[in-house]
Amino acid sequence: MPTADLVITGAHIRTLDPHRPHASAVAVRDGLIAAVGEDADVQDWRGPDTEVVDLGGGWLVPGLVDGHSHPVWGLDLATGVDLTAVRDLDRLRSALASAPRTDGWVLGWGLDHNAFEGRPVDRALVEDVLDGAPAFLRLYDGHSALVTGAALKAAGITGPRAFAQRSHIAVDADGRLTGHLVEHAAMDLVTTVMPRATYDERRTRLIDLLNAMAATGLTGAHVMDLGDPALMDAVARDTVLPLRLRFAPWCMPGADADDLAELVALQGRGGRHWQVGGVKFFMDGTVEGGTAWLDHPDCHGQGTDAFWPDPDAYSDAVRVLHRAGVRTATHAIGDAAVRHVLSTVESLGPGGRHTHRVEHIESVPDDLVARFAEVGVAASMQPPHTDYTRADLSDAWSSRLGDERASRAWRLRDLRDAGVVVALGSDWPIAHHDARGVLATARAPRGAASSRAGLSGLQALEGCTSHAALAAGEEEVAGRIAEGYRADLTALGLDPVDAPADEVAEAPVLLTVTGGHVVHRGSRR
Numbered sequence: 093m094p095t096a097d098l099v100i101t102g103a104h105i106r107t108l109d110p111h112r113p114h115a116s117a118v119a120v121r122d123g124l125i126a127a128v129g130e131d132a133d134v135q136d137w138r139g140p141d142t143e144v145v146d147l148g149g150g151w152l153v154p155g156l157v158d159g160h161s162h163p164v165w166g167l168d169l170a171t172g173v174d175l176t177a178v179r180d181l182d183r184l185r186s187a188l189a190s191a192p193r194t195d196g197w198v199l200g201w202g203l204d205h206n207a208f209e210g211r212p213v214d215r216a217l218v219e220d221v222l223d224g225a226p227a228f229l230r231l232y233d234g235h236s237a238l239v240t241g242a243a244l245k246a247a248g249i250t251g252p253r254a255f256a257q258r259s260h261i262a263v264d265a266d267g268r269l270t271g272h273l274v275e276h277a278a279m280d281l282v283t284t285v286m287p288r289a290t291y292d293e294r295r296t297r298l299i300d301l302l303n304a305m306a307a308t309g310l311t312g313a314h315v316m317d318l319g320d321p322a323l324m325d326a327v328a329r330d331t332v333l334p335l336r337l338r339f340a341p342w343c344m345p346g347a348d349a350d351d352l353a354e355l356v357a358l359q360g361r362g363g364r365h366w367q368v369g370g371v372k373f374f375m376d377g378t379v380e381g382g383t384a385w386l387d388h389p390d391c392h393g394q395g396t397d398a399f400w401p402d403p404d405a406y407s408d409a410v411r412v413l414h415r416a417g418v419r420t421a422t423h424a425i426g427d428a429a430v431r432h433v434l435s436t437v438e439s440l441g442p443g444g445r446h447t448h449r450v451e452h453i454e455s456v457p458d459d460l461v462a463r464f465a466e467v468g469v470a471a472s473m474q475p476p477h478t479d480y481t482r483a484d485l486s487d488a489w490s491s492r493l494g495d496e497r498a499s500r501a502w503r504l505r506d507l508r509d510a511g512v513v514v515a516l517g518s519d520w521p522i523a524h525h526d527a528r529g530v531l532a533t534a535r536a537p538r539g540a541a542s543s544r545a546g547l548s549g550l551q552a553l554e555g556c557t558s559h560a561a562l563a564a565g566e567e568e569v570a571g572r573i574a575e576g577y578r579a580d581l582t583a584l585g586l587d588p589v590d591a592p593a594d595e596v597a598e599a600p601v602l603l604t605v606t607g608g609h610v611v612h613r614g615s616r617r
Contacts (some may be wrong), residue, residue: 095139097608100581101131103147105588107573108154108558118152119497119578123608128181128573138264150616151587151600153553154572155311155336155580156527157560159472160451162234163337164319167297170235170521171289172199176232178207181217188229189221195287198227202520203238204480205231205380205488213242214264215271228286230279232480234522235379237279247282256258257345257374258383258399272590274381275399288420291323298327301525306334306604306612308526312579314472314517314564316372316421316451319360324366333365334604334611336580338564340370340421343409345400346426352409365607369564371413372421372451373406374399376429379454381490384426390492391613395426407436414440419447419565421472425454427497434460438467446470446513449563452477454506455493456501461510470513470563475530476504476523481539490540501540508551515563516555527556531588532597549589549596552578579608585616 097117105115105128112128115469116398119137127134138144162169173191174371178184184207190196211217213231219240241360244250249269251260259275273279305313318341327333333415341358343351353590361368375398377383382394389396410420424430437444453471464471481501483489489500508514517523534552537544547555559569560609570578585600604612 094121096126096134096137096556098579098605099134099138099142099144100152100583100603101134101144101146103583104151105152105573106553107530108336108554109572109574112574118573118581120605120608125573125579126576128575134551139194140443144199147583147602147605150583151583152573152581152583153556153588154430154570154582155578155604155606156309156556156582157570158305158310158313158517158525158527158530159556159563160316160474160517161313161520161525161562162317162325163301163313163315163335163520164298166432166521167294167301168231168283170197172201172202174202174409175200175229176204180207181209181211181544183207185221188218190415193225195435196225197243197287198222198225199286199414200227200229203229203231203471206480211266212270212357213238213262226286228282229381233379233380235276236272236274236381239270239273240281241271241425243282243286244271246285249281252267256401257399258401260401275377276382277309291617294320295323296325298323299331302334306489306606307614308528309582309584309604310329310335310525310527311582311604311606312336312338312420312570313609314515314560317342318366318368320348320360323361326383328363328366332607332609333612334606335365335517336578336606337366338369339366341368342374343413344374345402345405347409349546354613355491356415359418366596370419370421373420375406375422375433377404379425379492382492384454385424385432386426387427387428387431391494392492395492396434398429400535403432407439408430410436411440414444414447419449421449421451423451425452427456427460429450430456430460432508433471434467437469440458444468446562447565449515454502454504455497457463457500461503461512463512464507464512469516470559471507472515472517472563473502473504474517474519474523475502475533475537476506476518478533478539478541478608479523481541483539483542485540488537499543501593502537503544504534504547505545506538508547513559513562514551514555515560516552528599528601531556531613532593535596544594549591553588569580579605581605
């Protein structure tokens with residue numbers, strides 16, 4: 093009989109396998125689960141080279157997966173001073189006044205829209221503390237930034253421009269550039285001229301980040317961008333990636349037949365623990381930026397346009413990719429955006445069920461909740477985003493939408509109760525990557541969603557395991573602890589299902605195993 097590379101005993105195992113829901117031991121060989129059962133059932137799998145780990149009563153679950161993350165592209169987004177804790181204008185000004193310079197620039201990220209205290213996003217609010225330095229401050233949503241006049245000059249921006257996608261360079265009533273750049277195309281004008289980390293710096297940061305993610309129990313992530321394939325190739329050759337990464341490159345407005353063919357050709361490219369699988373679309377932007385596509389205008393009179401100027405062109409691109417067997421994930425926050433994606437998938441016929449997914453889904457009415465189940469589209473949602481909202485609906489997100497739409501915030505439980513596959517994630521660096529925080533916030537929603545029922549402990553766990561696997565089409569190889577499945581495993585010091593949500597958020601991570609490799613060891617403290 094062959095022997096195992098790894099045997100885990102003394103565990104309370106939640107397998108999420110309906111044929112054997114509970115066990116106490118598991119054997120791993122060649123990156124796959126070789127046996128599941130009681131301690132006696134794996135005894136014969138032990139050999140002289142087998143590593144044996146006694147969890148001492150810890151809880152073992154299928155490896156936790158972040159259903160929406162940006163660990164490679166996010167290295168560029170999360171650059172400079174961390175502004176995620178800034179909550180008002182005085183603290184923002186103070187943080188910028190003492191911020192270090194990078195080649196003369198002030199860079200920052202994670203800036204909450206609420207820090208402007210209801211004022212329009214405008215460089216005039218901060219330029220006097222920056223001593224004329226060019227600055228690029230990325231707002232938390234990742235879809236907008238505030239830049240100074242010096243940065244505008246460095247990029248050669250002298251006024252508004254037309255873009256192939258929904259983007260704009262903001263001006264005030266007098267036509268003055270405010271420095272507020274909304275959506276990717278507008279921000280790209282400045283990111284191309286500002287300082288960028290070296291290859292070695294990015295490589296080191298990537299390894300450190302993935303190790304930090306594994307320390308929270310993460311064994312994988314659905315990466316909603318192409319990242320940097322050359323960097324991934326190099327790192328994966330030199331070391332075992334702590335997380336299994338599945339990349340979905342972007343398809344943007346204006347994509348032609350050659351662009352779509354290139355996206356199809358990318359599918360399957362990868363190496364050990366990373367692979368391209370799927371394509372990412374944007375149907376709208378963000379509520380705070382006024383670019384979420386809504387059935388009715390927001391309270392500023394905005395939000396009535398799709399990210400794709402011709403929404404039918406988006407639908408045509410999805411059909412081309414679908415015929416080629418490519419799964420898609422579409423960013424859709426507003427109700428009109430979600431409705432268009434669901435209609436597009438419905439037009440594909442029965443073959444479109446459980447092949448396509450929608451990302452974010454921040455506010456939708458009852459009829460769209462039901463349509464998710466009818467059409468067979470997975471919902472990918474990020475509970476920690478609710479931290480940027482407030483229970484009294486006084487935040488920028490809620491104020492933009494108005495009370496009625498804000499009361500429909502993040503309908504996780506409603507979608508699950510309707511029979512929808514719901515994958516959970518963080519959207520790092522938009523929110524912290526800690527998998528335990530994702531589980532906890534899904535059970536105890538915050539801010540504008542705090543009046544809504546959260547997921548049960550089991551539903552939250554499924555969102556980061558079995559439902560994440562379903563959303564990626566990997567349910568035959570991932571998402572449960574069963575023979576022949578990937579040996580991606582997470583061990584916690586408490587039961588993530590029955591323990592209170594606040595305790596789950598702080599749960600000790602005893603062990604993280606990815607592809608049979610122990611990538612993190614922790615303690616019960």
